[in-house]
Amino acid sequence: MNWKRNGIKTMTIKGNPESILAELKRLNRFLISVHVSPDGDALGSQLALMLALKKLHKSVELYNNDPVPEIYRFLPHADEIRIGSSLPETYDAYIVLDSDPSRTGFFQNSFPVGTLINIDHHITNEGVWPYTWLDPSASATGELIYRLILLLGVPIDREIALCLYTSIFTDTGSFRYTNTTPESMRIAATLLEYGVDPWLVTEQVYESFAFQRVQLLGHVLANIQRNPNGTIAWVVVTDDLYRKTGTTAQDTDNFVNFVRSVHGVEVAVLFRQTGDTQYKISLRSKGRIDLSGLAQLLGGGGHKNAAGATLNGLFEDVRDSVLVKLEHIVSLQLQKPAV
Secondary structure, eight states: OOOETTEEEEOBBOOHHHHHHHHHHHEEEEEEEEEESSOOHHHHHHHHHHHHHHHTTOOEEEEEEEEOOOGGGGGGGGGEEOOOOOOOSOOEEEESSSSOOGGGGGGGSSOSSSSSEEEETTTTOOOSSEEEEEEESSSHHHHHHHHHHHHTOOOOOOHHHHHHHHHHHHHHTTTSSTTTTTTHHHHHHHHHHTTTOHHHHHHHHHOOOHHHHHHHHHHHHHHHHTTTTTTEEEEEHHHHHHHHHHHOOOGGHHHHHHTSSTTSSSSEEEEEEEEEEEEEEEEEEEESSSSSHHHHHTEEEOOOSSEEEEEESSSHHHHHHHHHHHHHHHHHHHHHHHO
């Protein structure tokens, strides 16, 4: 099915929930995983689907490569998410949410034996698993899980609603980003009727930072840099800064958005050190630059306005490689007439 926005065909839905629905009803033992460095959409979707399946008396395990960031630990049952570098058991079905399977850290080279289910809204997902439902028109994967839960006939309670609201709230940037739609607002309003406190989510996600995290942000922003015409800005988070401030990678969530907020900046980049010669790249656009193609070129994925990848090499080489490609893309796309 093709979706149109403002009369322009922009994206394609792949798969549908009906075949997935049948597998969820038929099978009993499930593992649910999400992408590395999980965000609010990934975790909210993961926890909501677990709670719904358990209402159907299914056995469900949550297993991620990285721990839950502190700002999302308020989510119900977040402490039940297991962390590891390899899957410890076998299951009837493996479910990957908010990501293509390779970005979980578990399925890069081979797939396990069992039913393979992938539900996502990223336009860069290639949909390689047999049971795949991709809908890039959705503001968040949480929207798809909301629809799936309704189709399962599971009654939504406050805990499920809180997880789904957090999913949509965070992936729309508290309903500020261009992916916010009438449908996402309608779903959010419905979820509030189940007793979700919107201030609780706002406070936990945006206004409950640890002191060390704020110190880290200060150090990072003190060294912000821009290209000559100010359309691209970037910051770097190194292992030395973590040691200096007593922080970890979890404390960098949303840092790149501070960089994007600079007047005149079209694209913000966060280079986060993840190894001696490895860096995770987070890219954010204000809307005029489509980052999805660059993310794929770098071996990563994402949306038009938010994408990322992981690159190996010395920092100067990684930075220069990303910025050269980004300069080219920004120059080309800013020359296009507005539609």
